[in-house]
Amino acid sequence: MSAPDPALPTDAEIRRRQRSRSIVTAALLFALVILFFAISIAKMM
Amino acid sequence: MAGLPADWRDFWALTKPRVLTLVVFTGLCGLLAAPGHIHPVLGFTAILCIALGAGAAAALNQWYEADLDAKMKRTRNRPLPAGRMERSSALQFGVGLGVFSVILMGLAVNLLSAAILTVSILFYVLVYTVWLKRRTPQNIVIGGAAGAFPALIGWAAVTGRIELLPVLLFLLVFLWTPPHFWALSLFVNSDYAAAGVPMMSVVAGTRATRLQAFLYSLPMAAVAVLPWPLGLAGPIYGVAAVALNLVFLWLATRVGFSREDDPALMKAERRLFAYSIVYLFATFGVLVVDRLWFA
Numbered sequence: 001m002s003a004p005d006p007a008l009p010t011d012a013e014i015r016r017r018q019r020s021r022s023i024v025t026a027a028l029l030f031a032l033v034i035l036f037f038a039i040s041i042a043k044m045m
Numbered sequence: 046m047a048g049l050p051a052d053w054r055d056f057w058a059l060t061k062p063r064v065l066t067l068v069v070f071t072g073l074c075g076l077l078a079a080p081g082h083i084h085p086v087l088g089f090t091a092i093l094c095i096a097l098g099a100g101a102a103a104a105l106n107q108w109y110e111a112d113l114d115a116k117m118k119r120t121r122n123r124p125l126p127a128g129r130m131e132r133s134s135a136l137q138f139g140v141g142l143g144v145f146s147v148i149l150m151g152l153a154v155n156l157l158s159a160a161i162l163t164v165s166i167l168f169y170v171l172v173y174t175v176w177l178k179r180r181t182p183q184n185i186v187i188g189g190a191a192g193a194f195p196a197l198i199g200w201a202a203v204t205g206r207i208e209l210l211p212v213l214l215f216l217l218v219f220l221w222t223p224p225h226f227w228a229l230s231l232f233v234n235s236d237y238a239a240a241g242v243p244m245m246s247v248v249a250g251t252r253a254t255r256l257q258a259f260l261y262s263l264p265m266a267a268v269a270v271l272p273w274p275l276g277l278a279g280p281i282y283g284v285a286a287v288a289l290n291l292v293f294l295w296l297a298t299r300v301g302f303s304r305e306d307d308p309a310l311m312k313a314e315r316r317l318f319a320y321s322i323v324y325l326f327a328t329f330g331v332l333v334v335d336r337l338w339f340a
Contacts, residue, residue, distance in 0.1 A: 009049040014050065035090065042084040043153070
């Protein structure tokens with residue numbers, strides 16, 4: 001069995017990146033929901 | 046690195062956050078200086094759309110220029126040349142962000158500001174990045190218009206019209222761009238030359254660049270002061286604009302008539318570049334204070 005190539009990313013690093021991107025995406029989507037709600041209220045006023 | 050998804054910070058870096066601060070500031074000043082009222086939420090949305098549109102244009106610029114960025118010290122650590130992101134990710138991010146910013150602006154604010162935002166994104170990407178940058182030393186002169194749109198968009202977001210004052214603000218940023226960028230290009234000349242970008246300093250030499258930077262600062266100063274005699278701004282702005290422009294002209298004169306060829310010794314050029322940023326923030330900031338004071 002050959003040793004893992006140190007130039008390739010580890011599974012843990014890939015998961016860490018995916019997790020941080022998911023958290024940022026979720027936060028942005030939540031912010032957009034709030035913004036769209038606020039815009040709707042502002043347009044009605 | 047192959048197989049590793051790009052970090053969210055790399056997407057953030059694609060938007061050129063430092064440039065965004067100036068874009069957002071001039072857009073906000075255009076919005077605050079405009080007569081009339083806009084609901085704070087819609088005003089915030091307008092500024093957000095300006096920022097998202099500028100970020101989209103910056104991402105598409107980096108997508109197209111990845112090969113150039115890799116050759117310059119100043120830009121080689123950006124996400125694409127450094128290999129931290131796939132080119133297709135940058136393209137999708139830029140197109141998605143740009144389309145989203147225009148649709149949101151059109152639906153939440155008004156169609157005129159959405160139309161100007163569209164023109165500004167397309168101008169920066171197609172006219173400046175794709176067409177002019179690699180072809181002519183006039184690249185940043187004409188391309189400077191792209192950075193001049195935010196004040197116009199901010200004003201249009203409030204009024205739904207284009208009037209003389211925002212056109213003057215547009216012209217001010219347009220005429221400010223050559224001395225600002227040519228001061229920079231004088232002391233990073235070798236970087237641009239290595240990348241094969243036909244900046245004025247590379248094609249026409251440092252003497253011609255110095256002179257042209259100085260010459261552009263003359264109409265820039267005239268346009269900057271003009272709102273005062275035209276009655277579009279009051280004495281607070283008038284006095285501040287005269288003072289700010291006298292300093293600019295003094296620094297531009299020093300650059301214009303300097304004979305220094307060693308980038309390491311180009312203090313006057315570094316000063317003009319640094320001051321030009323402060324100058325633009327200060328001029329727009331004072332205009333807003335003046336307009337709100339006399340409103």
